[in-house]
Amino acid sequence: MNDHRNAPVAPADTDLPHDAPDRCGSPGTSTAPGVPGAASDAAPDEEAGDVRRFWGRLGLPGLVDVHTHFMPERVLHKVWDYFDAQGPLTARLEWPIAYRKDEAERTALLREFGVRAFTAMLYPHKPGMAPWLNAWAADFARRTPDCLHTATLYPEPGVETYVREAVEAGARVFKAHVQVGAYDPADELLHRAWGVLAEAGVPVVIHCGSGPAPGAYTGPGPIERVMARHPRLRLIIAHLGMPEYEEFLRLAERYGEVRLDTTMAFTDFTEGFMPFPRRALPRLAELGDRFLLGSDFPNLPYPYVHQLHALERLDLGTDWLRAVCHDNAALLFEL
Template identity: 35%
Template sequence: MKSANLTDTRLSSPFSWRGDSFPPILDSETPNHLERIRELGIPTIFDIHTHFFPETIMKLIWRWFDNVNWAIGYRLPELERVKRLHHNGIKHFTTLNYAHKKEMASSLNDWTYANYQNWEGAIPFGTFYPEESVLAYVKKAVETYGFRGFKLHCEVSKLNLNDPELSDTFRYLEQKEIPILIHTGTAPLPGEFTGIQFFLPFMETYPKLNVIVAHMGAHEISAYASLLGRFPNLALDTTMVFVDFLATGKETEVDAAIPLLETYQNQIYFGSDFPNIPYHLNHPISKLLDLPISDLAKQKILYQNAKNRFFK
């Protein structure tokens, strides 16, 4: 798809944009954020929220985005997408995928294990789903495959975090100190089991579980952030929050969240949602660098917190 057509798609998106112009959708030859992160002493960016699916599934996901006029800037072959990450200074990134039905998660884990070593810098993440075999294949993913985390998507998977069929799996991951990155918020679209009303009892049941909330819990950022002091193993990622595409929050909500990055700088991770973003990677990185927060907070969010988590 040509850049002009992508611009047309963005114009007709049901999700609003900040300001009168769109950020570029294609990478520049030398992204200007590279010099800026070097000046901050950040050796590389760690992106906690990047997606890798088998090609057939990825194309179906892109078709869904096409139907809501959500432009995909990085509609590229898999290895070319990895090169784009490296080109933007992202040398470490996750392999997020998720299941939307039974008997799918285990095969996704097998696919990730078979392929992630081809993606230089990839941190292998698995997924799981409420089903009889869930604990067995999660143990396999951790103990045989060496996976470093898991991803759940409550909206797409219609997944209730409080489902008793998942309790043994959550207890296992709590004991192993394996993080779970969870899309539990109501943005960009709410689901049957999304929102703080499902998430809070989940955290109260597993208070020591290492959880990273995608999109900072938008559209309920303040509610999710209020839990950070209560649950020290809870964290948020910045995916698609501080950008000009407002699919994960209104301008007032996003602006109000900026001070949280300073206050909870040890519990915030940078995420992009690559490759499913309607702008190039320079945009979310530069927007974060432009925020009125300390250099130390930027260092921690863009690199150090994830480094401490995954390279102990």
């Protein structure tokens, strides 16, 4: 069970997508307006230079990206197959994978960008997957010291046990995907597992917003029930909770351990389908210590640096940008 070489792999025709594009769009739409380039058209050295100049201007030692995907290669290729097929949860949009490279190349590129620490966001869509995904992620972390040891979970018998084992083995962040997993995060089966993570202070990046297509358990309601029982749980709402931006901001205002990552938010691609409400911009400034840089690398339909420029053009100030792109995560993960 712990040997990822013999681990089961989701069938190619599964109707449960793996981290489908996290935005709302109109079914049948084939392209997105305003996408700045269809991938990384620039040469790697040029692109890395653009990214490094960004954080250099801020006086930072680099970036911390809390939402990057590394997983067993066979699984990742099925993710890419889903994007290529424009599966239902991609809102039928064309989605060119900007960084369709092998694992070593992807890792090297993040380092060239100056990303000091990143994650291996992986997640199950059915029972029995989480333990072997966790075994793979532990091995990846051992051979990739700048990757924050990542783990995952699913509502199933034994989840408390393997979550505790992952924490004891050094897991520093968990990933939960309510949309793909199609489960209620407030499921009683997860209650003790959330308790373990709250007690250990291990953050959880959770995709729970209703974009691009609402699931039975997406939206702020189930998450609020989780936080009511575990107010010390360090939840990081992925993709800024899109499209329920303001509802998830309210959760962050209510619970001091709720944070949000910026993955795909404010980019031209996402703004074309589910724009962030301008009236809520002052709340971003007020909650500045709760936001963390996320990108969704490698599954981007635009260059990595565009996410950074999208944050910069919010015009919330240098201190806010420094905090979001590095300092908040460096503090949270004690880098």
